[in-house]
Amino acid sequence: MSRIKFWARQMQKLLATPLLLLFLLTTEKRLIMADVRRWARLELGEHRVPSEVGNLLTLLARYREFRSLFYYRLFKGNTSAILLLYLLKGFYREAPLLFIRKSCTIGPGLFLQHGFSTVINADIGANCWINQQVTIGFLDDTGRRPTLGNEVRIGAGAKVLGGITLGDHVVIGANAVVLKDVPPNCVVVGGPSFIVRRNGVRVREEL
DSSP: OOHHHHHHHHHHHHHTTHHHHHHHHOSOHHHHHHHHHHHIIIIIGGGOOSOHHHHHHHHHHHOHHHHHHHHHHHHTSOHHHHHHHHHHTTTSOOOTTEEEOTTOEEOTTOEESSOTTEEEOSEEOSSOEEOSSOEEEOSSTTOOOOEEOTTOEEOTTOEEESSOEEOTTOEEOTTOEEOSOBOTTEEEEETTEEEEEETTEEEEEEO
16 A cells, blocks of 8 residues: 555544544443444455554544445444434535434444445344345335345345345345345345255245
8 A cells, every 4th residue: 555545534534533422422332332243344354453443443534325324323322422423424424325214223334335326224233235226115004114134135126115135145136126135145136036056056036
């Protein structure tokens, strides 16, 4: 890494330091640090540092998608952090076209790759991965929304709609449209979608 790039990154982290106060005030520290560990591994790679707080600062400084998730976590926590968030949010902008509904329940380690034009309104398990241009939410006016298990991955452009359940370790392919339950350990593609892999075996099954 060049010296100029090194100091530019250090300056980024320094400018993000006020957001650490929000972290210190919130009751959601455990979930935030789980997010930090996963994002550091996937995004920072060899540039991550032993200090989790250092990685938190880097992610807050460089990734608006992470900031959006961080702000969601803060809104689920205590009031003091939320009040300060309203003051700082104007200076530290979140991803402009990434919408996470505050009523969602999201487990630790959610990774949002790119996050452009993405809407999330679901109950989500641990260590899920959601790509860009994804819509997860209501299908009609019943108010029922999807439930995602653990280690679920949603590909770019996919739509997961209605009161359905995606089991653990499900992969939804790019641009798939999913309107029915998906069992665990399945890979789903197409629109209307069908299962192409179940428990590691190639299949073609309608949902």
